[in-house]
Amino acid sequence: MPDATGLELIAQELGDAREGAVLDTEFFRGRALLVLEPGGAHDALAALQARGFHFLSSLHGVDYFPEEPRLGVHYELLDMAAVDRISAKVRVDTQDPVLDSVVDLWPTANFHEREVYDMFGVEFRGHPDPRRILMPEDYEGHPQRRDFPIGGEPVLFTHNEPSVPGWWK
Amino acid sequence: MTEVSDYRRIEESVTLSPMPASPSAPETDGERTDELLTLNMGPHHPATHGVLRLLCTLEGEVVRDLRPLIGYVHTGIEKTAEDMAYWKVVPVVERMDYLAYYFNAMAFCSATERLIELEVPPRAQYLRVIHMELNRIMSHLVWLGTSALDLGAISMLWYCFREREQILDLFEMSSGQRMHPRYIQVGGVFEDIPLGFEAKLRDFVSTMPERVDQYAALLDRNEIVLRRLRNVAVVPEQELLALGVTGPLLRATGNPWDLRKAAPYSSYDHFDFQVPVGTIGDNYDRYRVRMAEMKESTRIIEQALDGLPEGPYISTNRKYALPPRHELATSMEALIHHFKLVTEGYRVPPGEVYEPIEGPRGELGCFVRSDGSAKPARVHMRDPSFVNLQALRPMAKDLYIADLIATLAMLDPVLGGIDR
Amino acid sequence: MEVSRQAVPRPDEFRARQLKARDMLRGDLDGPELERYVEEGLLTTTLDRAANWARGNAMFPLTFGLACCAIEQISLVATRVDIARFGFEAFRASPRQADLIVLSGRISIKMAPVIRRIYEQMLEPKWVIAMGACSSSQGVFNNYAIVAADKFVPVDVHVPGCPPRPEALMHGILKLRSQIQGQPDLGWRSRYQAAGTEELLQPVAAAGPHAENVTGTGDASA
Numbered sequence: 123m124p125d126a127t128g129l130e131l132i133a134q135e136l137g138d139a140r141e142g143a144v145l146d147t148e149f150f151r152g153r154a155l156l157v158l159e160p161g162g163a164h165d166a167l168a169a170l171q172a173r174g175f176h177f178l179s180s181l182h183g184v185d186y187f188p189e190e191p192r193l194g195v196h197y198e199l200l201d202m203a204a205v206d207r208i209s210a211k212v213r214v215d216t217q218d219p220v221l222d223s224v225v226d227l228w229p230t231a232n233f234h235e236r237e238v239y240d241m242f243g244v245e246f247r248g249h250p251d252p253r254r255i256l257m258p259e260d261y262e263g264h265p266q267r268r269d270f271p272i273g274g275e276p277v278l279f280t281h282n283e284p285s286v287p288g289w290w291k
Numbered sequence: 292m293t294e295v296s297d298y299r300r301i302e303e304s305v306t307l308s309p310m311p312a313s314p315s316a317p318e319t320d321g322e323r324t325d326e327l328l329t330l331n332m333g334p335h336h337p338a339t340h341g342v343l344r345l346l347c348t349l350e351g352e353v354v355r356d357l358r359p360l361i362g363y364v365h366t367g368i369e370k371t372a373e374d375m376a377y378w379k380v381v382p383v384v385e386r387m388d389y390l391a392y393y394f395n396a397m398a399f400c401s402a403t404e405r406l407i408e409l410e411v412p413p414r415a416q417y418l419r420v421i422h423m424e425l426n427r428i429m430s431h432l433v434w435l436g437t438s439a440l441d442l443g444a445i446s447m448l449w450y451c452f453r454e455r456e457q458i459l460d461l462f463e464m465s466s467g468q469r470m471h472p473r474y475i476q477v478g479g480v481f482e483d484i485p486l487g488f489e490a491k492l493r494d495f496v497s498t499m500p501e502r503v504d505q506y507a508a509l510l511d512r513n514e515i516v517l518r519r520l521r522n523v524a525v526v527p528e529q530e531l532l533a534l535g536v537t538g539p540l541l542r543a544t545g546n547p548w549d550l551r552k553a554a555p556y557s558s559y560d561h562f563d564f565q566v567p568v569g570t571i572g573d574n575y576d577r578y579r580v581r582m583a584e585m586k587e588s589t590r591i592i593e594q595a596l597d598g599l600p601e602g603p604y605i606s607t608n609r610k611y612a613l614p615p616r617h618e619l620a621t622s623m624e625a626l627i628h629h630f631k632l633v634t635e636g637y638r639v640p641p642g643e644v645y646e647p648i649e650g651p652r653g654e655l656g657c658f659v660r661s662d663g664s665a666k667p668a669r670v671h672m673r674d675p676s677f678v679n680l681q682a683l684r685p686m687a688k689d690l691y692i693a694d695l696i697a698t699l700a701m702l703d704p705v706l707g708g709i710d711r
Numbered sequence: 712m713e714v715s716r717q718a719v720p721r722p723d724e725f726r727a728r729q730l731k732a733r734d735m736l737r738g739d740l741d742g743p744e745l746e747r748y749v750e751e752g753l754l755t756t757t758l759d760r761a762a763n764w765a766r767g768n769a770m771f772p773l774t775f776g777l778a779c780c781a782i783e784q785i786s787l788v789a790t791r792v793d794i795a796r797f798g799f800e801a802f803r804a805s806p807r808q809a810d811l812i813v814l815s816g817r818i819s820i821k822m823a824p825v826i827r828r829i830y831e832q833m834l835e836p837k838w839v840i841a842m843g844a845c846s847s848s849q850g851v852f853n854n855y856a857i858v859a860a861d862k863f864v865p866v867d868v869h870v871p872g873c874p875p876r877p878e879a880l881m882h883g884i885l886k887l888r889s890q891i892q893g894q895p896d897l898g899w900r901s902r903y904q905a906a907g908t909e910e911l912l913q914p915v916a917a918a919g920p921h922a923e924n925v926t927g928t929g930d931a932s933a
Contacts, residue, residue: 180673205553230535256362258821273855337774337804363822367856389779452789
């Protein structure tokens with residue numbers, strides 16, 4: 123993993139290439155994380171790829187409810203030659219949850235971005251196949267958002283069985 | 292082998308060109324007039340390893356395009372995990388990739404331990420390694436049995452499951468449950484291994500390599516296996532890397548990327564083992580890599596048993612690990628810790644961490660976000676099968692359906708991990 | 712919908728039948744009693760019993776596996792717990808040829824219509840075993856994505872476990888076999904004399920005053 127100074131250098135480079143691309147850096151538990159701005163995220167990630175992080179390990183979504191901006195997309199990058207990992211995080215809100223797709227940089231992002239769309243509702247511009255992947259096609263809602271109810275059936279005990287009448291129907 | 296290339300040459304000479312157009316038929320402008328058939332290999336299919344739906348676009352019997360449709364066993368594990376205390380997440384997350392349950396638990400526990408900055412005692416690390424390698428062998432055995440079944444070598448199923456029963460006996464001995472044993476906990480393992488476990492494990496370890504040799508003798512140079520797997524579904528290494536493929540599929544192309552060697556975790560650097568790689572990355576290489584991995588795992592287990600250190604099997608930090616029950620009778624503090632852990636659970640300092648480990652199918656990563664409470668705010672498992680499934684499309688190009696089935700078998704997808 | 716329970720024939724009826732048989736053999740039954748005896752005998756004729764015996768001993772399960780329980784189902788076919796001992800090793804891939812479907816694993820909402828379709832493609836008589844906790848009752852996962860099996864197919868035997876051992880599934884299949892052959896193994900109900908507590912999947916009206924209809928479909932083909 124790049125250490126704290128290495129992380130700052132990378133952030134510096136990305137910031138020089140495009141003004142305001144890097145919002146923040148975090149070095150937590152020995153892992154480096156860059157917080158990127160949504161507009162410049164694609165170019166920043168391309169710059170990271172050019173720096174050697176040729177492998178995208180994971181692209182996943184996080185819901186930071188109730189903090190705003192709510193929806194976060196994490197990119198876990200790996201440099202196999204140097205055995206180096208770096209993470210990047212982009213946060214968008216639910217009003218305008220659009221990001222540029224990185225499928226052109228890493229084709230592996232195809233399924234990952236579809237899952238983020240399915241579960242969180244983040245749309246990826248330029249994705250070749252923007253459909254739901256895990257839920258049925260006509261499902262409404264984005265299940266892994268924090269305010270989406272977990273669903274399921276109420277567990278019946280003797281104290282609440284009378285209040286759920288006809289449960290066997 | 293020249294017979295193989297002769298066979299392919301003869302095959303090549305059979306063209307799928309359309310019938311010559313009759314004089315009254317309208318003139319086409321030179322484009323192909325072959326009809327492409329879209330065939331649905333539905334979620335219920337005896338040869339897709341689980342509920343995988345494939346929409347194949349066929350020309351004759353050759354697959355031109357492939358679209359996998361998944362989600363038929365989507366369980367909402369990640370959402371369920373947000374609702375439970377950290378130690379209760381372990382059984383939920385174990386059921387994700389249902390052939391690599393120790394690995395699922397290990398990934399999650401590693402991520403949580405990193406967040407808490409909890410030290411895992413060396414004995415626990417070795418026990419984890421032993422169980423994980425046993426699980427790796429077991430996963431490869433199920434793969435071998437079902438893949439050989441797909442190819443037609445039906446007797447392999449019985450042999451592999453006989454070995455699997457031995458491994459499940461060992462799992463049952465150490466934790467009481469054959470599958471999903473909740474053995475790997477945050478801070479170490481659930482319980483120390485009982486008497487007799489070591490003897491039984493040594494017995495297994497001494498017989499396993501010759502069993503693998505027997506399976507190899509049955510399949511490695513078998514003409515049918517060679518003709519069906521050799522030079523089939525080759526995808527170049529760069530394309531696999533771009534698709535995010537890791538694990539035996541990547542190692543079959545010659546790339547020796549293995550997290551146990553590249554970024555050792557849980558004392559893997561104490562053991563001397565090799566990483567088997569293939570040469571051209573066809574189905575046969577994938578098969579050979581997994582067979583060799585079974586033998587290497589046996590070596591690791593042997594070394595771990597020989598070097599098993601004494602000590603606690605779970606972290607001694609009572610704030611995160613339950614105290615042993617005999618202490619509850621004498622120590623008030625132990626009682627309070629026990630109560631706190633069982634009712635609310637421990638609180639994990641806020642932060643986010645992504646922890647990858649090497650599962651039997653590739654890089655299994657777990658992302659945990661904690662908001663400071665006793666329940667995780669987000670658990671995401673980066674499952675290797677989910678990513679590896681994207682490689683099926685380039686692999687399946689221009690293959691016969693039978694080769695597609697063999698390729699799918701060599702891909703080793705586990706739908707529980709794909710759909711989570 | 713009225714809630715009613717039906718009494719399952721109690722074991723002591725066997726004694727009554729035995730006495731009636733003795734009377735008939737002696738020639739002591741006559742009139743309406745004799746007619747009733749003949750009718751009851753015809754209900755479970757030897758031919759029916761023979762047919763049920765054959766069906767129970769020659770079930771063709773469907774190769775159907777969903778998740779973790781499917782691996783234990785494959786173990787059932789493997790050598791340690793061998794269902795070939797009982798004659799059930801002929802798994803059929805096509806639902807048209809199978810008569811037993813073992814719902815081994817968690818049933819997601821995307822898969823449920825597929826399973827219903829497969830179930831409808833199976834020909835009568837057909838049976839369903841819900842293997843494992845997830846298919847019986849959502850199991851470990853009580854969330855938006857999973858549904859219990861008896862919400863959309865009538866289940867004959869639920870096998871508990873997560874996953875159930877192959878031996879447990881074997882026990883469940885054998886229980887199904889004894890159900891098919893007409894001697895349902897009442898299990899704990901016989902021990903605790905709770906014979907009237909079964910939930911019957913039949914139309915409420917036809918099942919008598921004490922039946923509960925779990926699926927709520929109300930028709931016999933459900």
